[in-house]
Amino acid sequence: MSITIIKPGIHSSLQNLGRWGLQAFGIPIGGAMDSESAITANRLCGNDDNANVIECTLHGLVIEFDELTTFAVTGGGCRLQINGEEVPFNRMIKVVPGSQLKTLPFEKGCRSYFATPGGWKGNAGQVLNVGQILSTENIPAPHLAASIVIGNDGFGIGNWKAPEIELPSIHSTTNIHMLPGPEWDDFTEESKKAFTESTFIVSPSSDRMGYRLNGTALKLKKEHELISTPVTRGIIQVTNNGDPIVLMADAQTIGGYPRIARVSGSDISLLAQCRPGSKIKFIYNP
């Protein structure tokens, strides 16, 4: 089974749940930004949670199906159309060869995940390019897929679904729960207060490695000697000019800035669905 990437959109890559066991060699874990949605997509397709999925950032990805294919899309950040018809997230879909799937602009969420039974072959982490062909292991689709009836428009939709997730909107503020980081008490009382009471905006220079946030500048009680310490996904560092950076999926293993806080594990996927320009507020319930 294979598909062709007609357009990769803003940024599309193959992802799984990351490579573990190599951080001692300086190799980041990587993996899907919204790992919860990646897992859901795989489960809809009967895959292992760690199977490769396509991670599409916002919209613009266009896929052509070279063969009869079943697949599922989860997450958010775009609308889906097959041959010009709107199709839903969180369901298994079956399409005939020659059909095209388009991702179109949508105001909620940031990343969508495309899974297919067997998972996409290739190295996790690779960025997808125009004209690239992706194939899968030849395994039979889950029995349920056989029940999907293909209509006149060239596709059919399964009548079961995975639960929808809360997608952050660009027009409202998203609450992100945090816990104090190792250097929390090295920040001034004013800065600690500002961190949990003011609103931050996800900067346009954010990527899979980190979200830069703009808002109140955060200050240390006294200047730190810069010693390199361990960091990982969710850690919030504060740069010399006072801006927080939340480390995301491609976080480096060692960082040189004070770590004011960390995002609670339960909200990391939610944060990954916030796009540049989103407003976020950190919630701390001691």
Next chain:
Amino acid sequence: MPYPRIYPIHDHALTIEFSTLISEEVHRKVMQMKRVIEKNSFDGLVELVPAYTSLTVYFRPPASQIEVHAILQEQASNLKESDEEEVHRKIEIPVCYDPSLAVDLEIVMQSTGLDHDSIVRLHTENEFKVYMIGFMPGFAYMGTLPPALEIGRKKTPSLNIPSGSVAIAGKQTGIYPSTSPGGWNVIGRTPVRMFDPEQPPYSYLQAGDRVRFKAISLPDYESYL
């Protein structure tokens, strides 16, 4: 603050920090702690990541933060000046210090007041310890440089440091495994591949290794490639 200090950096990762100051002795404890945890591994242990002054333990269920915290606390309180000799690899790395490859040689000579030969001598006559790998895949932080060779980071980082560049900053020396931006002062280049994405364990060096640099000529450097 009492040390060691144990704190989470993730729901599934605890760091045990032995000090905020870098020293041989602190790093010895870090590596000792790593060996103790490896020997007394537990269900759910994912990986151990040593740094200058700390060890980070990644875990997943069935291990819980409370349990791992207790394990770290107990093992740390049992750490003794170990009588067993720390096992480490001794690695010799050829470096060409030719000025054509040592792009920051002028800055280093000016700042340290040393001539080229003295810089090469000080860099090759000492054995350095690999404290940790980080910053980028395969980048080894090594120390400790003799005080005469100490020089601060460049004010403006270079955008393109060629892969294999051997550089110094503060009390540290390191090798850029691939072409990247960076603020350390480049004094030579090695033909050895420090990071190979095709060959496990991918990184040529690991924390705890002892490294000695060996000066080679430009023709020797070129024949290595």
